[in-house]
Amino acid sequence: GIYLADHFMPNDPSGKVMGGPSLDCLAALGAVAARVTRMRVGSLVLGNLYRHPAVVAHWAATMGTIAEGGFVLGVGAGWQVNEHVAFGLELGTIRDRLNRFEEAVVVIRSMLNEERTTFVGDHYQIRDAPCEPQPNHRIPLLIGGKGEQRTMRIAARLADEWNAWCTPEELAHKSAVLNRHCADLGRDPADICRSTQALLWPAEYAEGRTVPESLALRPRLEGSWAAIAGQVQAYAAAGTDELIVPDWLFTSVEAARHYLGEFLTVAAEARA
Structure with a gap:
């Protein structure tokens, strides 16, 4: 597959605002999908705090009609401090961020699979929202992140694919964690594709x-x-x-x- 990251600037560990070109992930993926016909394209991964999940779902459905080789929607809770500060986007505590992210994934999953979605949560409220046109194929939902307690449990519950930066040794460990979450939730771990970079x-x-x-x-x-x-x-x-x-x-x-x-x-x- 061909994947694009979703950032507005390069990262800096100190949180310093950095310059340098960063193409908009959504626009760039649309351009790539229009030209690539034999490989799937995807986001790796969209920062949840940058866009409302209902808007993301509608965009993903549109991408599913454009991408002849297939499209995978990768999403994550968000982490890069400097771009959130520079763009005035509240990063929040890790707990709040993950609570918001889990709700967002539920919204996206529903909108990509149901004719209408109604959802009332602490962070998002969706009422009878359509998502048309529906994509030409089922869009796999990829969750990025390797937090073992929350992120990977959300992946075990809701994801088709899971991704994180890992060495082979770390991948084996994280995969075992994902398997345990799947067992707790009654899900076959073989249903979740594992990728890394x-x-x-x-x-x-x-x-x-x-x-x-x-x-x-x-x-x-x-x-x-x-x-x-x-x-x-x-x-x-x-x-x-x-x-x-x-x-x-x-x-x-x-x-x-x-x-x-x-x-x-x-x-x-x-x-x-």
């Missing part, structure tokens, strides 16, 4: 370069191509259904195309 940093490109500080803690596929093949196999063994590889560490389109092309070959051989 890692940055590509092959040795031949990394030589003489450094990873930006803002991305230094993200998981990476790195080293020789043989080492990277082993890392792909480790992700598969940990239960990864889809491994997403952002191109953020490459400084040119040409470099991204070249090394991602090499990676696809290596990954295919590693999984053969």
Whole structure:
């Protein structure tokens, strides 16, 4: 699949407002979906506090009619401090944020599956809301985040897919947590697809370069191509259904195309 993040600016750990281009996720995904016909596209993930969930559901239904290769709606509770401050969006406490997020997911799920939705919660009130036209296919709902007590339980209850940045070892642990939540809720854990992402940093490109500080803690596929093949196999063994590889560490389109092309070959051989 092809996935786009939903941010208004780069992150800064200190909360400093940062400059730099950040395309609107909704508009950009519409443009991508109109051109890509053999792969699904998706949001990874929409920040819940940026938009009303009923509006998100209607947008997702529209995307479902545009995206011939399929569309997945990824949503998350929200976390990036600097953009919430700069845009005047209240981030709130973690508890409040997750309460609001759980209600939002219920609203979205209903609007994408029912002709009309009525929902009265503490944060959202929807009354007989339509969502038309309905998409051409069932839209998978992906929940992003790895908080073990609330976020992953919400995923176990309501998601078709779950995603978080993880190493293979962390993915195996988080997947086991998700399985336990599914067991508590009486849901088959096999019903939930698990995806994660890692940055590509092959040795031949990394030589003489450094990873930006803002991305230094993200998981990476790195080293020789043989080492990277082993890392792909480790992700598969940990239960990864889809491994997403952002191109953020490459400084040119040409470099991204070249090394991602090499990676696809290596990954295919590693999984053969």
